[in-house]
Amino acid sequence: MDEMLREFVGETLDMMEAIGGDLVAWQIDPSDRRRLDSIFRAIHTVKGSSSFFELPRVTAISHAAENILEILRARKNAPDRKSVSIILRAFDHIRALAHAIAQDGFEPEGDDSELLAVLSANFRVSDRDQAERYSRKPSPPKTGQPENESEQPGSVPIEWRSVRVPLGLLDTLMNGVSDLVLARNDFALQLRASGIEPADLAGFDRFSEILSAVRGSVSQMRMVPLLQLFAPLPRLVHSLCDELGKNVSLTVDGGQVEIDREVIESLRDPIIHVIRNAIDHGIEDSEGRLAAGKAATAQLSISGRHDGNRIAIVIEDDGRGLDDDGLIERAIAAGHLTDERVSGLTQAQIANLIFLPGLSTAQSVTGISGRGVGMDVVKANVEKLGGSVRIHNRPGQGVMISIDVPMTLTIISALAIDVDGQGFALPRNVVDEVLLASNDSVQRVEAGGALMVRVRGRMLPLVVLEPLLGLESSGISLSDRALILCRVAGSRSFVLDVPDVRDHDELVIKPLPPTLMSIGLYAGFSLPDNGRPMLLLDVDGIANHAVARAPQSQPVETMGEGEDGSAEQDERWLCYRGWEQSLLSAVPMANIERLIDVNYTQLTRAGGRIVANINEEMVAVDNADFALPNHGSDTGTVRMIWASHEHSHILIPVRDVVQLVPLKMRMPAQEDSKVALGLALFEGDIVEMIDIRRLIERAFAQVKMSDRGEVNVYHDEKAQRFGQ
Amino acid sequence: MMKRHNVLANNLFLVGRIGHSWIGISAEQVEAVVPMGEVVPVPHAPAAVKGLVAIRSRLLTLIDTNVLIGQGVSADGALMMIISDAGHGYALTIDEVDDVVALDELKPVSAILASGWQGIATQMADNAGRAILIVEPPLLIASANGPLATA
Secondary structure (H helix, E strand, O other), rough: OOHHHHHHHHHHHHHHHHHHHHHHHHHHHHHHHHHHHHHHHHHHHHHHHHHOOOOOOHHHHHHHHHHHHHHHOOOOOOOOOOHHHHHHHHHHHHHHHHHHHHHHHOOOOOOHHHHHHHHHHHOHHHHHHHHHHHHHHOOOOOOOOOHHHHHHHOOOOOOOOOOOOOHHHHHHHHHHHHHHHHHHHHHHHHHHOOOOHHHHOOOHHHHHHHHHHHHHHHHHHHHOOOHHOOOOOHHHHHHHHHHHOOOOEEEEEOOOOOOOOOOOHHHHHHHHHHHHHHHHHHHHOOOHHOOOOOOOOOOEEEEEEOOOOEEEEEEEEOOOOOOHHHHHHHHOOOOOOHHHOOOOOHHHHHHHHHHHOOOOOOOOOOOOOOOOHHHHHHHHHHHOOOOEEEEEEOOOOOEEEEEEEEOOOOOOEEEEEEEEEEEEEEEHHHHEEHHHEOOEEEEEEOOOEEEEEOOEEEEEEEHHHHHHHOOOOOOOOHOOOOOOOOEOOOOOOEHHHEOOOOEEEOOOEEOHHHHHHOOOOOEEEEEEEEEOEEEEHHHHHHHHEEEEEEEHHHHHHHHHHOOOOOHHHHEEEEEEEEEEOOEEEEEEEEHEEEEEEEEHHHEEEEEEEEEEEEEOOOEEOOOOOOOOOOOOOOOEEEEEEEEEEEEEEEEEEEEEEEEEEOEEEEEOOOOOOOOOOEEEOOOOOEEEEEEHEEEEEEHHHHOOOOOOOOOOOOOOHHHHHOOO | OOOOOOOOOEEEEEEEEEEEEEEEEEHHHHHEEEEEOOOOOOHHHHHHHEEEEEEEEEEEEEEEEEOOOOOOOOOOOOEEEEEEEOOOEEEEOOEEEEEEEOOOOOOOOOOOOOOOOOOOEEEEEOOOOOEEEEOOOHHHHOOOOOOOOOO
């Protein structure tokens, strides 16, 4: 079966699995908008990818289901049970088809007209009752008397249509909205200058609210999965191999990563160019490979992953690598280089010569590549997006090219760092934790002239911001400074030591011009409310400057390993001792938002549960073994793990946090276990591995559900339950 | 201060002075000329990049043309020409703005210019005895990156 198709099926089934919990929760509470949104996103993704593989049945069903969900989302009222059960049917049908495709390698023939009729009929007034009948019993349609119940105003159908919009128009809209935000900020500034506090103006507040809502929908309009970029590649590789007589196995990874549509459009040509180059020039023919002691079939991989607010696309081959001497020769011939400078060039600098204009890697111009459109054009196109291209050449072993672009040219939420009055922004999604330098759990260590910080068992390099930026050290005393744990892929995480940090609202990020991009420390810039331009720090770039220097051999492995960035994190678990537990527990790092110390005054017993009020956000506390003291003791804090799954959050009170470790399940939990996945060993102690999803479901369950392990939804059973 | 001319002609040039030299920039390319406001420095930026400025809620990279041509530093509060290149906005300092004039005969620069000017101006014009170097903004911006960066 086609590799891509297999991946699609796998992804679809995974998604069905993942969305199972949402479906169940949505059934219980159809008014839950968040569930509805994630269900919508899942079906939307299935629809998008299925059309690539020409799976008409899946496309038709998902399209119809999407239409219904779209209508449900547009309504204020909670969906009726009938709509819910119809959606469940559609999901089951898609799952069944995906299973069949997985087995046979193609979409089975079949007639879905009945289901499709149900799906579309459900939203035509005249056929409403007919749909009702369908949903109860999926057998022959009968026409019957319209039921009055279906005349509720909430279920008045809304005509749903999609409209093709030229990309340019979407761009104009997006730019307009971004400019509107900037203009709003400017306006706020002018108001303040004339002595009016914008927040006090109800009208201004309302304006801001509407603006951010519009901004949200516009950005969503533009996000598409990377699959759109990757899907045609297997065919391209196949035909190139045929033409050039080469054997290449292509691995594609990270198709689910979402990226701004405009960014994808501009990446298409560069990526195709890089792949062509790799197959044409980089990869040897089978004889050549065997002679070089390699497998006859070459490996070419392309992967995409999120890295903070950026997307990294890595294309790697195991061909012969770049020809250094050839590059130097051509660079001299093209006048970019003089003989004297050659001796001083490092390996990396030689590889970078390929980005100079007029340097084609081809020995001879072929029909495939080497037509004069070179890597300089690739670089220019990527830089235009505010991205960067890096090349890592391993002579004889292959080339790795990583293209790094902003996920979207729009808005991120950020932390603001002040250095002597100048603000710098740091994307919040790369920040693991912010600690005061005086916190007991951090320990500064010096070794070999380098500063490090020990935090909860991790030893991380310390990067002090001012010297990094070449600025005067601000006069903040050491203990008042803040430490920001920055997450960087490829185990290059570090701790950024900053004089002061504060929360910031969302920032509109504009791409940097190449002049500033090439500094390698910034990912973009922004104009916040105060009207002073602010640079967005690029943690990956900072890691390049200040962290990854030591092991020279590492970059290749570290870059290659990042599948979707989650693989490495998923295996790490945070071991802790629960509030009243002697047994060790562990939660997957991927589910952990942060650790916080919650003051008793922030905790309330209400509605039969304990909730915490954290910056005016209400978060449920897992109270399986935690109780509030009855009287007094208002002072003091409880350390909690802030965990999340999908969009649900929970706080787990802990006695102490032990360590972040990789865990391997030794024994699965018994089936009726409420929250444990299984058991593992850590330094000889037994650790219970907690499934956050189940923990959250336990905390939020209003109805007792029997079997948590089972996420499949059987629509018949549900339909019956709802049909009553 | 530059006035908006309603003449649509591509031989109109904004003539001004950088250091001791008169320059001309195609008037079509100059969006506005405004005095320099507050500048936010960019650590580790090339020397010619003075920093970032915000003009009417637009973010611009400020290039100090005096640094570029090796003639010291532009004064604070100097004038800036606002231009766009490849989707990015830039502000270029200019010491004096003279006028917008029509320059018809552009000739290649045959004299060898001082190193800072090389690669920025490739053509010139004779305007009533004044030698006006025609500056191409994209070249000027590219040269702000400093010498060829191979790293």
